Amino acid sequence: MAFSDAIFAIIITLLVLDLRPPDVPPGHLLSGLLGQWPAYVAYLASYSYVAVVWLNHKAAFNRIQQTDRGLHWMNLLVLFTTALLPFPTIVVSHALQEHDKADQRVAIAFYALIGASLCATWLAFYHYLARRPDLLKEQVRHEFFRIERIRALAGVLLYALAGVLGYLVTPLVGLAIFLLPPVFYAVTSAGLYHFRFIRRISRRAPPSAG
Amino acid sequence: MAFSDAIFAIIITLLVLDLRPPDVPPGHLLSGLLGQWPAYVAYLASYSYVAVVWLNHKAAFNRIQQTDRGLHWMNLLVLFTTALLPFPTIVVSHALQEHDKADQRVAIAFYALIGASLCATWLAFYHYLARRPDLLKEQVRHEFFRIERIRALAGVLLYALAGVLGYLVTPLVGLAIFLLPPVFYAVTSAGLYHFRFIRRISRRAPPSAG
């Protein structure tokens, strides 16, 4: 947990290194700063993404009693894709400040690819836990991580949608959609299980786990 | 706390990355280093700002018994604006080393904007706690965080003043004022509540909380 927490803290803080003084002629700082708005949107998208990944990580490990080697590797996989995030962030931010539409589409698709991969590693992580109830704390319902997979899958689909729309229609649509998954994950960070219509599907009492 | 502490530690340490060897012709290193003085002032201002934010954060969480989701988000908001600080720091430091007055004013105003936003997130943080006495440790007086809001508000006003004076009068005035809030927060980091004239307003005994 300490190692993972440190990694999340570092990633979320490193993102700011991509916000630089604009390279403009003297006297144009204001327009230069304003012209960097795509960098701010990209920063906001990635910052919130890492923040919710951290919240999810905490929520998951609060329900885990013990880890085994497999879970260790699942965790390292999640950390790997999260640690990559600053790379597509700066690619998007650069491309949107240049004025080449083709590049912007590629950049959006690239961010979507990494974003979806990150959700996919969560899918693997939740799937592993769904099949290993022995690793969970006693009071955690077996359905919990089965249902959590829906959240991960929703993220994969959202990023795929952002990638496809951003590539085929217009990059800014993709950029806008990038802001949605963090919101979705923030709202549902205590687990989809706590939403009534999801619970009804699995017909069980809610878990009391912390 | 560990996650927040790590973030503060990283931000405060990343600031040094903006201190670089000056880009001067051979034989001019000394004058180059001296000519970078605005970078040192900006570094000092931001270093002390993050240091007192960390002290405040510690002082606040020492009084908190338990967190809920709302407090979590308030905390992430504080971390978000703090994590942004290296960006205006380097913008100010660059602008003051160029010789364009207009840019320097914009840079000072920009730093003031982020500095004030950071205080504003503290205002929200303290306000939340002032309305949720159930989250606090038993021995903490309800007035404590109500009064803490004054400190946050003072910061908002100080940075606003720095921004306005730096923009309208001269950038160096703004830069000088940037050094004040950290001093103010350092002196009052145990809480305004401990100052007699503030206590007199609320007419209550001092809290014994750690």
Next chain:
Amino acid sequence: MAFSDAIFAIIITLLVLDLRPPDVPPGHLLSGLLGQWPAYVAYLASYSYVAVVWLNHKAAFNRIQQTDRGLHWMNLLVLFTTALLPFPTIVVSHALQEHDKADQRVAIAFYALIGASLCATWLAFYHYLARRPDLLKEQVRHEFFRIERIRALAGVLLYALAGVLGYLVTPLVGLAIFLLPPVFYAVTSAGLYHFRFIRRISRRAPPSAG
């Protein structure tokens, strides 16, 4: 442990800073991103290397009861060579993106040198523990760290091989071999002692240490 863990977390996360938007003319982002593949391989090699170093470190300290000054310095030596890793990583990644074969050979040999040095510090670390059973937890077999030295030595040899082949034959062979030690260390991260044919050599029961 906390200090070491933080260092591993920082190193592993800093690696991403070397993944940058490619410096290509407008409209060539896609080919530019694809053309950076050596950077991705180098990133993957170093990321996995640090990840397994962390796992090994954890596995070793789980068996250690108390540290003394000598072990402290052994640990700082391991941290030193690990902290160096981002340097050869970016050297390899740059060289492979230029088209000079001689430089590529040098870069691969350089990475191999640092990689082998890192394994050599582990060799020293394990050797120290092999000779100081009094520092270990009671239930840890004395053979454990004696046998662990084989793992470290295997790493030294693998990196040496990668360096020689990469230098004399072709750089890509070296690059490919760089991916092997992390896999080897990952598979054996619980200690070679747990492998039956190794155990047979030392003719003893397995340790029950965590």
Next chain:
Amino acid sequence: MAFSDAIFAIIITLLVLDLRPPDVPPGHLLSGLLGQWPAYVAYLASYSYVAVVWLNHKAAFNRIQQTDRGLHWMNLLVLFTTALLPFPTIVVSHALQEHDKADQRVAIAFYALIGASLCATWLAFYHYLARRPDLLKEQVRHEFFRIERIRALAGVLLYALAGVLGYLVTPLVGLAIFLLPPVFYAVTSAGLYHFRFIRRISRRAPPSAG
């Protein structure tokens, strides 16, 4: 402690960011890497310096029972000068790779200034503790931190010497002396108190504190 430890870990790891692929024409990577040797010496000097600062910090806090606000600020002062270290490191490393003797002298003197300041903050730190025995653990002798001040003072003098000789005689002499204080601090990191000839001066039994 956790906050300080994180800062030391980050500083020590950030140093590697200044080791970059040399900017040489194709086919000259080897000579380029070798030509960067001053960067390696500077890296080694600063890495070892931060490592011993961390060891000293640990050794000091092992003897401290409780902190007060004054000690908090002394600690932040030590962290401030330590966090600055990557700046003179890169200035020295750059200057020694250019071929201007005047700049090299300035760079060495600048590093010496920061190095000496860091020791001076330790002097203040130890002095504070020497006058506040109530903050120390019971079994720690009052003389302990009084004597520790000698170590800090020795560092101030060593860096001053390196600066003066490096500036007046030749930069490389200064660079060589920079490697001495870390060695001195490493050897004495358990406290000068443990050296017999120092103990004789204070005529007391050794402390049994961890």
